[in-house]
Amino acid sequence: MSKKKLVVALGRNSFGDTFPEQQKAVKIAAKSIADLIEADYEVVITHSNGPQVGMFHTAMTEFSRLDSKYTVAPMSVCSALSQGYIGYDLQNILRTELLNRGIFKPVSTIITQVKVDPFDKAFSNPTKIIGRYMSEEEADLEKKKGNYVVFEEGKGYRRIIASPKPKEIYEIDAIQALIAANQIVIAAGGGGIPVLEQGTILKGASAVIEKDDTSELLAELVDAEVLLFLTGVEKVSLNYGKEEEQPLDTLNSKEVQDLLETGVFEAGSILPKVEASLKFVTSTLNNSTTDRRAIITHVDQALNAVHGKTGTHIIK
Ligand SMILES: Nc1ncnc2c1ncn2[C@@H]1O[C@H](COP(=O)(O)OP(=O)(O)O)[C@@H](O)[C@H]1O
Ligand SMILES: NC(=O)OP(=O)(O)O
Numbered sequence: 637m638s639k640k641k642l643v644v645a646l647g648r649n650s651f652g653d654t655f656p657e658q659q660k661a662v663k664i665a666a667k668s669i670a671d672l673i674e675a676d677y678e679v680v681i682t683h684s685n686g687p688q689v690g691m692f693h694t695a696m697t698e699f700s701r702l703d704s705k706y707t708v709a710p711m712s713v714c715s716a717l718s719q720g721y722i723g724y725d726l727q728n729i730l731r732t733e734l735l736n737r738g739i740f741k742p743v744s745t746i747i748t749q750v751k752v753d754p755f756d757k758a759f760s761n762p763t764k765i766i767g768r769y770m771s772e773e774e775a776d777l778e779k780k781k782g783n784y785v786v787f788e789e790g791k792g793y794r795r796i797i798a799s800p801k802p803k804e805i806y807e808i809d810a811i812q813a814l815i816a817a818n819q820i821v822i823a824a825g826g827g828g829i830p831v832l833e834q835g836t837i838l839k840g841a842s843a844v845i846e847k848d849d850t851s852e853l854l855a856e857l858v859d860a861e862v863l864l865f866l867t868g869v870e871k872v873s874l875n876y877g878k879e880e881e882q883p884l885d886t887l888n889s890k891e892v893q894d895l896l897e898t899g900v901f902e903a904g905s906i907l908p909k910v911e912a913s914l915k916f917v918t919s920t921l922n923n924s925t926t927d928r929r930a931i932i933t934h935v936d937q938a939l940n941a942v943h944g945k946t947g948t949h950i951i952k
Contacts, residue, residue: 690767712840
């Protein structure tokens, strides 16, 4: 019998905002993923990059101001940097975690490019929050450079950028080849590097793709049975954070659709995960299983959730 294939999408809390935070947090994610591999699931990993892509962009911009030998790095290059920065840590820490359990499996990160549509409306309506919180003065400087910022009450300002929909994953054959060779792949990190196809050239776009959307596309393309979002909560809730909070266990696509229509889920955080889950379980692309499932749970609950003991499960 073939192994059950999971696409595991790691959220922001698996990496934190800084390098020391990343070193600590990645260990938790690696343990959770190793639990799945040890239980004989086939795992493809993808991850967030919002804080990191913003960090690289700010750092390169500041360097270029200090020294003309340095040049500003386009946002697409910062996406590529974030895939290497996170992938390097994750592949090494996961490799060690597996070796410590007596599991010998190569773990590789694939620098992954994702096609976006130049006419995607997202380019004229930036929504994706990236980078750290800024003071009002720093936010003013960003605005002067032509960048967009949003204000979060009590927290400060953050940059926002266009987040077009992912259309195609260019390195999908390489990802499939590694899966077929029984290896662990980290791919499409940060939603993939957004690129515009111009003849034979893939030109980096100034955008950051929602990783929940690309995780969903990846899960369809590799024909995964489970799309597992590992985030900061054990379950999706109604009335999240309120006294009458109601954690959700299992929802079918009709129930999810009805909830989405009421607008109960917060944009930019839990909403893209719920929408991607619905798309995954209802899509017919490459669907060889009648039992597709998306699960949203906390990063330390991966195996429990896949075994049905926790998490919010979305089914057809
Ligand atoms: N209705 C909800 N149910 C559960 N969590 C919610 C809800 N609304 C907002 N959240 C918050 O959204 C977070 C997930 O969004 P985010 O941190 O952006 O995702 P990611 O972990 O993929 O980076 C949760 O950890 C939780 O704090
Ligand atoms: N690219 C992306 O969706 O990253 P975050 O999850 O950090 O926003």
